[in-house]
Amino acid sequence: MHNIQFSDRDRRALYSTWERLGVKGPKHTSLLLGNLWQILSQGRFKLYREWTQRYGKVFGYYEGGQPLLVVSDPDITKEVLIKQFSKFDERVPLFDDPDDKYVDMFRAWGEKWKRVRGISTPTFSGKKMKLMSPLLQKSIHKLMDKFEKRVQEGKEFDISEDFKCLTLDVIATTAFSYHTDIFNTKESIFLKKLSLIFDNINPEKMPLSMKITLLLFLTFPNLHKLASFFWPRVTAPPNDWFLDLAKAMIIQRQTTGEVRPDYIQLMLNLLKEPEKDVSKASSTENGSAADNQPASSNPSKFLTMEEMQGQIFVFLSAGYETTATTLSFIAYYLVLYPDIQSKLQEEIDQHFPVPGDDINYETVQQLPYLEMVFCEVSRLAYIGQLAVQRKCKEDTTVGGNILVPKGAKVLINVADIHMSSDLWGPEPIDELVPERFLSERKALRHPMAYLPFGAGPKNCIGMRFAIMETKMTLISVLQRYTVVKCNKTKVPIKCNPDGVHGPAEGVFVQLHHRSHD
Numbered sequence: 474m475h476n477i478q479f480s481d482r483d484r485r486a487l488y489s490t491w492e493r494l495g496v497k498g499p500k501h502t503s504l505l506l507g508n509l510w511q512i513l514s515q516g517r518f519k520l521y522r523e524w525t526q527r528y529g530k531v532f533g534y535y536e537g538g539q540p541l542l543v544v545s546d547p548d549i550t551k552e553v554l555i556k557q558f559s560k561f562d563e564r565v566p567l568f569d570d571p572d573d574k575y576v577d578m579f580r581a582w583g584e585k586w587k588r589v590r591g592i593s594t595p596t597f598s599g600k601k602m603k604l605m606s607p608l609l610q611k612s613i614h615k616l617m618d619k620f621e622k623r624v625q626e627g628k629e630f631d632i633s634e635d636f637k638c639l640t641l642d643v644i645a646t647t648a649f650s651y652h653t654d655i656f657n658t659k660e661s662i663f664l665k666k667l668s669l670i671f672d673n674i675n676p677e678k679m680p681l682s683m684k685i686t687l688l689l690f691l692t693f694p695n696l697h698k699l700a701s702f703f704w705p706r707v708t709a710p711p712n713d714w715f716l717d718l719a720k721a722m723i724i725q726r727q728t729t730g731e732v733r734p735d736y737i738q739l740m741l742n743l744l745k746e747p748e749k750d751v752s753k754a755s756s757t758e759n760g761s762a763a764d765n766q767p768a769s770s771n772p773s774k775f776l777t778m779e780e781m782q783g784q785i786f787v788f789l790s791a792g793y794e795t796t797a798t799t800l801s802f803i804a805y806y807l808v809l810y811p812d813i814q815s816k817l818q819e820e821i822d823q824h825f826p827v828p829g830d831d832i833n834y835e836t837v838q839q840l841p842y843l844e845m846v847f848c849e850v851s852r853l854a855y856i857g858q859l860a861v862q863r864k865c866k867e868d869t870t871v872g873g874n875i876l877v878p879k880g881a882k883v884l885i886n887v888a889d890i891h892m893s894s895d896l897w898g899p900e901p902i903d904e905l906v907p908e909r910f911l912s913e914r915k916a917l918r919h920p921m922a923y924l925p926f927g928a929g930p931k932n933c934i935g936m937r938f939a940i941m942e943t944k945m946t947l948i949s950v951l952q953r954y955t956v957v958k959c960n961k962t963k964v965p966i967k968c969n970p971d972g973v974h975g976p977a978e979g980v981f982v983q984l985h986h987r988s989h990d
């Protein structure tokens with residue numbers, strides 16, 4: 474697997490890997506691309522469904538020069554994500570560039586990942602979430618103003634677009650106190666740049682230069698040096714814009730000494746605590762980081778300027794579309810299940826009788842039915858399933874007798890796990906049934922049955938934040954409005970064929986005022 478594999482013989486040897494190891498799967502359809510063309514032309518999600526039906530809970534195939542093992546067996550999932558984590562502590566990066574100074578925790582591995590993850594973890598503690606809730610509330614108020622205008626207009630509209638504005642505004646304010654004015658203008662430079670980044674990872678919208686580089690790399694992974702030369706050049710414009718903005722914000726904060734309750738501040742605060750463990754760092758002081766250098770005598774506890782830029786960038790890209798998509802799916806299911814929506818509104822009315830009441834990190838946790846609805850929609854939506862992947866770092870065996878060779882990519886088939894009637898029955902698995910998440914039923918379920926945020930040490934670090942944001946938003950919306958189906962609501966929802974598993978054509982709804990008599 475380590476030659477460049479240009480020759481016919483090398484390619485045939487590569488494409489017999491899974492067969493030799495006794496793993497079932499589709500035959501490669503091209504000697505150059507393996508099954509990649511099928512994936513690109515027919516859509517990954519559809520093919521995974523078909524292949525799972527045909528080959529079972531573990532199957533192997535090839536994307537160019539990359540062998541992949543797709544797993545929907547919960548025991549093997551636990552082995553990969555948790556028990557054998559040291560052999561699977563990395564996602565498969567597009568390009569292995571050990572010198573990437575902006576490396577973020579999504580792409581980092583080994584000691585680098587441990588360090589960045591360890592330093593960033595305290596910024597997502599319950600205490601820090603509490604500090605963030607007022608910022609979130611401000612963005613949610615802007616969404617409520619927008620919704621009020623929608624109601625006045627009386628028209629049906631795509632609620633997923635408004636949720637994207639919300640999550641963008643939230644991440645911009647909480648990451649670096651950047652004010653977007655996104656709800657009032659379609660010309661927001663922030664939104665345009667961010668949309669470009671998501672177009673860049675969507676095979677349908679990706680520019681040709683990126684497609685060619687990507688195909689080259691996927692076909693010949695060992696040409697990664699060449700590919701990593703081209704990749705930053707074809708992706709540079711939107712990514713650089715955000716990295717530069719983050720840097721400007723950090724420097725401004727350092728020079729003015731201004732203190733704000735955002736992520737930049739939380740990261741800067743760590744710099745002032747050289748002798749303490751980062752998990753005990755204070756949240757009120759300011760500090761300074763030198764360019765390119767660890768900012769303290771103990772580099773293991775602090776982020777360099779570039780690392781801070783990298784983390785801000787990854788929070789932005791990992792937190793924006795995922796959270797907006799979750800909210801959009803919730804809206805979709807609530808219009809389909811008006812009884813569940815009413816029950817949720819009743820619970821919200823009991824806890825927050827007056828719109829504008831103190832909705833924050835702690836109070837949102839007191840609503841059990843809201844939690845069940847959130848979990849059940851997350852089960853049905855499996856938005857981030859493609860992020861739950863790991864690279865095998867050394868030959869190992871999983872499931873008792875399946876040899877996974879070094880360099881193979883293991884992808885956890887979250888969709889199939891979430892839609893397994895063995896794990897989620899007896900009710901039909903495609904129905905919204907929040908009661909599946911009653912605590913007595915949860916206790917009996919396999920711990921790997923529910924994976925919207927992945928699992929193990931490399932699970933979603935932003936989970937608490939995302940849940941808080943989604944619940945705070947839903948409470949504010951359902952206090953004031955009922956979300957209803959309209960002529961343009963597409964049922965069943967049409968989802969993207971690859972990438973973030975979200976609605977491909979929006980979620981059209983209408984909002985009706987609630988009467989509180």
Ligand code: HEM
Binds near residue numbers: 590796858860932936
């Ligand atoms: C509902 C919204 C979200 C969903 C569904 C989601 C889902 C996921 C999933 C499935 C993973 C991969 C986990 C694994 O491989 O085991 C992940 C990783 C990650 N997420 Fe999220 N996410 C959401 C929101 C956020 C937010 C708001 C942030 C940041 C503010 C964030 C930051 C990250 C990061 C940095 C990682 C990589 C962690 C690591 O590799 O150590 N996510 N997310």
